[in-house]
Amino acid sequence: MASGHILVAFTFLALVSLVLASDSSPLQDFCVAIDEPKDAAEDFLLKGLNIPGNTSNQLGSFVTPANVAQLPGLNTLGISLVRIDYAPYGLNPPHTHPRATEALVDLEGTLYVGFVTSNPDNRLITKVLYEGDAFVFPEGLVHSQFNVGKTKAVAFAGLSSQNPGVITIANAVFGSNPTISDDVLAKAFQVDKKVVDRLQAQFGTDIN
Incomplete structure (x- = not known):
């Protein structure tokens, strides 16, 4: 009987944890710092997306x-x-x-x-x-x-x-700060370390 209650309790906790893991619904219309109501619209407006x-x-x-x-x-x-x-x-x-x-x-x-x-x-x-x-x-x-x-x-x-x-792959891998070890990258990409060094020189400033 006790094991049955434990099973029910664990099931309940699992369901609760799933509910808590999802995004919650907003509790208000919006969340910005508005000092003056007349300036409120500025927080909701962005101009210039027509400019290339x-x-x-x-x-x-x-x-x-x-x-x-x-x-x-x-x-x-x-x-x-x-x-x-x-x-x-x-x-x-x-x-x-x-x-x-x-x-x-x-x-x-x-x-x-x-x-x-x-x-x-x-x-x-x-x-x-x-x-x-x-x-x-x-x-x-x-x-x-x-x-x-x-x-x-x-x-x-x-x-x-x-x-x-946003994580741009080439920048993250070859332009990290500090740089990822060229031994690590050479083994990961199965290339010579000189190739890695050239790529790090192109995407970053600090070379091994």
Whole structure:
């Protein structure tokens, strides 16, 4: 009989822990510091997303974020967005958002997009997007976009977090501060340490 009660108690605790592990519903309409009601709208307004980003860089792309850092009214609302501009053959390189799923809409140009599933499959799922097409990148998975056209491209994306975070793979691996040991990276990527040193020189300043 006692073991039955223990089983019921453990089941109850497991269910409670599942409930507590999910995001809670907001307890108020919004959560920003408003000193004067007449200034409240400023926390919910962000201008300039119609302005193209400067794509004259090595990658040929520019991301303009609109998360809680730029738009305080997003605080506690669990959503943000970005504008991404691509030069012809510009690349938004492989990266992840550790806290958000991303839904991207192609507004102009032709984009080759895709993501890689988690271990052990590491399956690449790709598609070519044309104007008006949308594509979803699941939370935490490595993904990228490449402008395969001869003209510029523009996309907007919504993300399921007020602060989705971004980890650009090459920068994180070869440009960390301090640098990851070239012995570690050479073994991980099965290449000579000189290759690692060249990559670290390109993405960082501190070389082993």
